[in-house]
Amino acid sequence: MTDHRKIPVPQQPDEPAGESLFERANGRFDFNSLIAKPTAFPERPARRAPAAPFEAVAPAPVVPPVAEAAPAPAPVVEPEAARFHGEKRPVDREHLREQGLIVPEGAVTALLEEFRIVKRQLLVQAADLRRQKAGPMAQRVLISSPHPGEGKTYCALNLALSIAAEKESEVLLVDADFAKPSILSALGLPGGPGLMDALMDDTIDVADCVLGTDIPGLWVLPAGDTTSHDSEYLSSSRTAHVLDQLTQGAPNRMVIFDSPPALAASPAAELAKYVGQTVVIVRADKTGRGALDDAISLLNACPNVQLLLNAAQFSPSGRRFGSYYGYKG
Ligand SMILES: Nc1ncnc2c1ncn2[C@@H]1O[C@H](COP(=O)(O)OP(=O)(O)OP(=O)(O)O)[C@@H](O)[C@H]1O
Numbered sequence: 001m002t003d004h005r006k007i008p009v010p011q012q013p014d015e016p017a018g019e020s021l022f023e024r025a026n027g028r029f030d031f032n033s034l035i036a037k038p039t040a041f042p043e044r045p046a047r048r049a050p051a052a053p054f055e056a057v058a059p060a061p062v063v064p065p066v067a068e069a070a071p072a073p074a075p076v077v078e079p080e081a082a083r084f085h086g087e088k089r090p091v092d093r094e095h096l097r098e099q100g101l102i103v104p105e106g107a108v109t110a111l112l113e114e115f116r117i118v119k120r121q122l123l124v125q126a127a128d129l130r131r132q133k134a135g136p137m138a139q140r141v142l143i144s145s146p147h148p149g150e151g152k153t154y155c156a157l158n159l160a161l162s163i164a165a166e167k168e169s170e171v172l173l174v175d176a177d178f179a180k181p182s183i184l185s186a187l188g189l190p191g192g193p194g195l196m197d198a199l200m201d202d203t204i205d206v207a208d209c210v211l212g213t214d215i216p217g218l219w220v221l222p223a224g225d226t227t228s229h230d231s232e233y234l235s236s237s238r239t240a241h242v243l244d245q246l247t248q249g250a251p252n253r254m255v256i257f258d259s260p261p262a263l264a265a266s267p268a269a270e271l272a273k274y275v276g277q278t279v280v281i282v283r284a285d286k287t288g289r290g291a292l293d294d295a296i297s298l299l300n301a302c303p304n305v306q307l308l309l310n311a312a313q314f315s316p317s318g319r320r321f322g323s324y325y326g327y328k329g
């Protein structure tokens with residue numbers, strides 16, 4: 001992401017202009033040497049029982065056909081869609097603007113354009129994962145980074161705001177930074193129970209913890225109660241069930257997880273087991289190669305890890321998003 005506070009970041013002289021922030025991050029950090037990309041998503045086992053092996057049997061005696069209507073096939077029972085009942089709370093647009101976040105209904109800006117490109121790449125990858133039968137994992141994206149302050153929450157919020165604007169998708173933004181939640185305050189939403197409460201107490205339905213917003217297509221799941229055992233709860237068998245409920249019957253819903261720094265806390269590594277994609281935020285001026293290496297190895301349970309460059313400036317000869325719309329960056 002371009003730094004929208006205009007903090008200058010040294011431009012690499014040999015950096016090709018016109019590449020996406022994913023590509024530029026990969027180039028800067030020599031991503032291919034950091035990670036071996038899997039070629040295909042492991043296919044989930046088929047639900048149907050395998051057919052019984054063929055056995056040669058004596059031909060059955062011919063029975064005259066019975067003039068009886070064939071029984072109607074049993075109706076296919078789709079799982080009930082996870083309905084979120086949360087009342088639609090107002091998101092503080094002025095507060096979004098102050099934080100340099102995307103403002104729905106606002107003008108087309110460089111920031112909006114950058115996140116449109118990032119979003120498109122993630123949605124294409126999600127569609128690929130769906131075709132590879134990745135199940136609900138296809139709809140989940142983890143936002144991570146090695147250290148604090150590299151822009152995870154900033155990117156998770158902007159990405160969610162950008163996906164919410166899609167005509168055919170909706171988004172659930174999950175605050176999975178249990179020790180230092182900040183999604184609710186960034187959006188100006190009131191506190192309430194959240195993901196950790198639903199993980200700790202099996203009488204709590206996670207769908208009841210989801211907050212609606214007055215931004216069409218944007219839902220928010222707060223972090224919930226603080227516990228020193230967040231990692232243990234996340235690694236329990238209940239997690240898969242709770243996370244599956246968030247997308248049940250809603251194939252067009254993307255779930256974005258904001259998480260704590262991968263090198264400082266374990267939730268990101270735990271969540272990496274449940275997501276189809278992980279975006280690792282790197283700060284051109286801040287993230288070191290060694291830390292990135294360590295973070296990526298902690299997140300290796302996820303089949304698709306991508307780097308996203310944050311707080312980089314575009315060279316004057318490079319692409320300047322929004323210039324077609326009158327943006328003066
Ligand atoms: N590209 C950017 N343009 C403008 N401000 C940014 C950008 N990236 C991050 N920031 C700001 O930098 C600060 C730190 O970012 P953020 O809170 O997103 O980091 P984080 O990785 O979530 O940190 P933590 O690990 O502590 O949760 C915030 O005030 C955020 O608004």
Ligand SMILES: [Mg+2]
Pocket residue numbers: 152153154177182258259
């Ligand atoms: Mg954060």
